[in-house]
Amino acid sequence: MNCAVLVRCAAATALLGSLASVAQAGEVYGGFGLPGVMIGYAHAINSSFTVRADFATLGEHDLDGEEEGIDYEGDLKLHRTGVFADWFPTTSAFRLTGGITFNRIRADLVGRPTGNAITIGDTTYAATAEDRFDVSVKFPTTTPYIGLGWGHQLRNPGGAGWVVTFDVGGSIGKAKVRGTVSGPLLSQTVSQEDIDRELEELEDGVGKVRFIPQVSIGVSYRF
Template structure:
């Protein structure tokens, strides 16, 4: 995260004394609160750095005989290049995101469940799954705002795009140590989870808010 913060600082430093730039704040997903800095190089091209974070969701439930406590957290840093093909506020966006997006599901058994086709007594057993989005992903999207302009003051921006990457999953459980299943059964069940996640090859991203040009 220190490298990403340094990126934002560098963008701000090189722009000192140059023509109009803007800072912005917004809301969206997956990061909830967005803070950023944009510097238009020309009427056609601009650079941006931003942080989006603050999203944390907790959810409890029961799944296949397991009482599950789930936690999802998401934050990211991003470095983007904006292209304004029509010379106005509409832009195409490409860049990289540096992500901390993950979900933890911690389960304690309360009944029976199916592990790799076997019915298993889960009472008192733990079964935990950690799901994680890649640390670094490409970003593609469209947006509005941050164009080169001599007008100072408040404005509006919006972004919609995708981060290109698939979630991974890892499992830990007490079932193997207690002799209820083999490690190969757990590995096979984990592979099923990974296969289901692999179809999600992109993670949508959206943000809108206010900018201040100075």
């Protein structure tokens, strides 16, 4: 976890702590699903509104695959801190949620030729084992969140105990794809037009994703 994530977690905790004097009840909660394993804290403002913050992570995972003669290897990182406000329109635990998420979601891939040539864009180039076409895919650092769910309703301060929670929603943001070439041959021969064309092909899949989904289930403990 980098320093920026720690700062955001501390800021979210401080915000919720400052509301403790007016809150009716609090809870800690955990869950799993997308975007990973989650832990958080919630406080009630009044009978209809709750504020909360949580941290979720899928950790880091190795990636590999082949695309048109390019052998890709790399890793995926997914960490997310969120600050949310829940509105309960009825007396049930159903809620609508809005908020902001602070993300560290990116994939870094090293692409090497599978033989003595590599196709980038519409052109096939001679290549050595030292030549590379590296790609990074990164989602925005800060994104708005909208969703709905069940749980975190803290109307009754005396109602301590365990409660099941559920969330479905998403952080709105589009991934950016970037690429660079390096090596004794590719760095001298590959045109920017071919790099852009190759990235466009990658964006046909990744670039169409305009939100980071959340589908998670968990439990909370009220106190």
